[in-house]
Amino acid sequence: MLDTLLFLIADGVTNGAVYGLLALSLIVIYTVTRVVNIAQGEYVTLGALSFASALSGTFSVLSAIVAGGLAAFALKDIADRHLTGAMRIRIVLSRALWIFIVLATAWLANLLPGSYWLAVLASLVAIASLGALIYRLTVEPVSGASPIVLLIVSVGVYMVLHGTAVLIWGAEPRSVPPVVEGGVQLGPVFVTYQSLWICGASLVAMIALYLFSERTLTGQALQATAVNRTGAQLCGIPVGVAGQLSFAIGAGFSALSGLLLAPLITANYDMGLPIGLKGFVAAALGGIVEYPTALVGVLLVGLTESFSAYQVSAYRDVVVYLMVIPILLWRNAVRPPETHGN
């Protein structure tokens, strides 16, 4: 019995770590831009698939698309008539560097097929840049719109990204090698090294995000935007850049979870949505704004999923998604809508 318990906890925590990265992505994006991002799961898919193709040494079409998009927006920015010459040069240089990094990592991964960390880097850079691009393309033109408009926009983005994934990589699942083959026998439980990597990497990513937002000026600016958008703008924080940054962080985190998860369940174009939705359930516990509560939420979701799959395998997803109802009731009791700002 104890064996079973340990097994279920080990798997619940591993899945929880994956959902945790998703929940954090959702919160970063929601707090800064007020977008409830339905498309979040697609970054998981794209991360896993672009990682798989970078690893096999094919030049990721996605990197080329992202670079093209960045170049297009760079041109649009330079075309702004209010800019001085010096500002133009600064924009050109910074954007050129950005595009160069996207292409160089993709090209290097292509040049040295099978180099694990280059592939990780190439995929993370490409997807994080894609996040920023998606923000500029879909959120910036309607920034300040009501959350419901932004939600619908994200549904559209989900459909486009979903289709793009099929278009670029096809529908066949791809198997992805783990960071380290094999696993370790922890007492009665066999834990794959990949599971440990997932937990470790999630933890490191979360700590890094915490340090970034608490200890750096950029992070503080991001927090300020999250707390009060107008106030931040009045203080001279470029809100648009903050939005791009939040989308880049969110997309990067989700891509990380995707490429960590891919060795366990293969990379396929359909993997993202359920993971994204479970991240939502976890984030809902923290009202999509509180990081620590969301982390409790991900453990809750991961473990509930694991245990309900053991007890009633036919209803495990029902149980997980049903959790939303008590969570919302509880949120409502703790912080009724009347107390919300505005």
Place this chain on the structure above:
Amino acid sequence: MRTTTKPGFIALGVSSLLAAASIAFLGSSSAAAQDKPELRIAAIIAVTGPASALGAPERNAVELFDKTWSSRTDLPFKIKVISYDDGSDPTKSVSLTRKAIEEDKVHVVVCCTTTPGSMAIIDTVSAAKVTMISMASSLSIVEPASARPFTFKTPTSDKLMLQRTLDYMKRQGIKKIGFFGLEDAYGEGGLKELQNVAKDTGAELAATERFARQDTNFTPQALRLKQAGLDAVYIHAIPPSADLAHEALKRVGYAGPIYHGGGSSINAFVDIGKANVEGAIVGVGALNVYDQIKQENPLRPVLAKFAELFDGVYGKGKVDLFAGQSWDAMMLAVNAYQSATASGAKADDLAAMRVAIKDAMEHTNDWPGVNGVFNITPTDHLGLDKRSTFLSQIKGGKFVLIEE
């Protein structure tokens, strides 16, 4: 000025439209008069979506068929293949079927890859009196034949496969089995057949656990199966989830034999699972093991020819069972069209031709296909028997025939 020109323009527009339409009409009717009659087949396949691992080889075989048959000039008729992707979505299967029947005016609908899709379109094809040939496994698609007169299918049924599998288990002394399968119509269909066949062979179905195609964690259910004290586990799923379920069983320390249904009889199963699925016992069709079956088997020449053709285009060793399922469906359609024409059906009467094709389908005798020898009758719309199923074991990344 304006008021006088407007009607003039409209009149001009209408007359030019009419002229264009009449030219088009004349053009098409004169073309039909000169040309041979056309057999139109719609192939609606799940190229994307959860069943895409099965749909991809099926699409390849349809393309191969299109390439080799549409260009042939020695036939007394032409073949036109219309390909659609239903994205593994039964709702889309229905709308595409409707489109194929009404707009493309097809004679035969080859659809669908999945059991849910095939079940969904039955009403549509029955109402339009158009023959459909399914590539999905569940026997409930074609049974009872009296209620589904226009429905046929090519893959061997779960029932035949399970009969062979459970007979083999019985000889191995396996009594207590567990079911580990998908929770959709495919999995539930397999479970239902397993319950029936287990009752007949005297095996005990001691545990049933389910999972979904998109699950990320299979361990809890695997633990449950391990603790049920089973002699064998039967997995009824398709890759990649079939692989992941298999791996989960091994991970929790289950050491008994693991059997797979026909959904795993595909190269993707080995490609994804690699060393983890070594030793799995998989129910397969003749095509998976065509170079290992006995020389005197009547299927062997048909299989060898198809495998050669398919591998020639898509690479050596690429051929698998699912490619054969769409191939047989297309070939059966051609065969039925030929017999329908031979028995006097007129090609220019679409409705009569459609019914004639169905009648011809019901009189397919000893027709050697890739899936087995078809003997389709008005009461049996599958027409395959036990000769179409084999058991194999994964050894060295290959399906190796188990001699019985």
